[in-house]
Amino acid sequence: MYEQVKLSYEANGLEPQIDQLTIETHYGKHHALYTKNLNDAAEKAGVADKDIEDLLASLDQVSDVALRKALRNNGGGYYNHNLYFSTLSAAGNVEPVGDLKLKIIEKYGDYATLKDELTKLALGQFGSGWAWLSANPAGELMVSASPNQDNPISEGTGYIPILAIDVWEHAYYLNYRNLRADYVAKLFEIIDWTLVEANYQRVMGK
Numbered sequence: 001m002y003e004q005v006k007l008s009y010e011a012n013g014l015e016p017q018i019d020q021l022t023i024e025t026h027y028g029k030h031h032a033l034y035t036k037n038l039n040d041a042a043e044k045a046g047v048a049d050k051d052i053e054d055l056l057a058s059l060d061q062v063s064d065v066a067l068r069k070a071l072r073n074n075g076g077g078y079y080n081h082n083l084y085f086s087t088l089s090a091a092g093n094v095e096p097v098g099d100l101k102l103k104i105i106e107k108y109g110d111y112a113t114l115k116d117e118l119t120k121l122a123l124g125q126f127g128s129g130w131a132w133l134s135a136n137p138a139g140e141l142m143v144s145a146s147p148n149q150d151n152p153i154s155e156g157t158g159y160i161p162i163l164a165i166d167v168w169e170h171a172y173y174l175n176y177r178n179l180r181a182d183y184v185a186k187l188f189e190i191i192d193w194t195l196v197e198a199n200y201q202r203v204m205g206k
Contacts, residue, residue: 002042002052004035005082014090017186019175027085030170034077034149041070052079053160056153076149080130084164084171087199092192099139100162100193100200107141114143115188118165121145122184128168133196134159135203162199163191 007013007027012020042048045067047055056075062068096104096111108114114133121143122131129147134157136142142159144152152159165187172183 001048002035002038002078004031004078005086007085009088009090014088014190017090017190018088018172022172022174025174026170027081031077031081031085034074034081037070037074038078041067041074045071047071052082053153056151057156059154072154073149076151076154079153080149080151080161080164080166083161083199084166087163087192087195088187088190089192089195090190092190093194094189094191096193096197098197098200100197103139103141103200117143118163119181119184119188122165122167123181125167130167131165132161133163134161135200136160137204139200139204160203162203163196 004027007023011023011027014023039048042050042055045062045064047062050058052075055071056079059068059072059075062071095101101111104111104114108117118131118133122145125131125145125147127147129145130151131145132143132152134142134144134152136159142152142157144157144159146152146155151161151164153161165184167180167184172180176183
């Protein structure tokens with residue numbers, strides 16, 4: 001059974017960047033529904049025992065078109081939100097650390113450049129979707145954007161997301177209205193890069 005990630009903060013623990021009502025609605029309703037629908041579809045498709053990353057990487061093996069679509073949308077929604085909520089903290093490192101920091105400097109020159117790239121992708125995503133920082137087992141990095149609940153795994157890129165920026169309106173509209181740029185800027189204030197570094201190490205198998 002797929003379970004929502006347990007929050008490491010209270011519903012009001014990310015204020016003022018993300019307000020309590022948004023967390024209660026986004027996590028408690030939207031993410032909870034994706035999780036329920038994923039479990040229902042996975043049970044019907046006979047894939048409930050699969051690791052979520054393996055499931056998203058092998059959707060083409062599900063022959064039933066309707067179930068495949070349900071798994072893509074709800075499995076993506078489940079996975080994407082688990083990643084998003086798990087890398088936020090009001091008291092973490094607000095800049096990259098460890099091996100990830102060194103790799104960011106190697107590829108992008110500095111954190112500011114990476115931040116600009118991610119911001120452009122988040123703001124440039126038309127409609128609902130995500131911006132990503134992803135890695136592969138060799139430690140290489142990639143930034144990208146995906147529509148709806150897709151991600152680099154379901155897109156077959158060979159990369160695994162280590163940081164997710166949610167730009168669906170339900171992630172920010174209660175507080176920021178149509179000002180997506182303000183939301184994205186504030187989100188960078190509560191990304192805990194120690195947690196992103198841990199994701200980077202996991203992808204590399206360390």
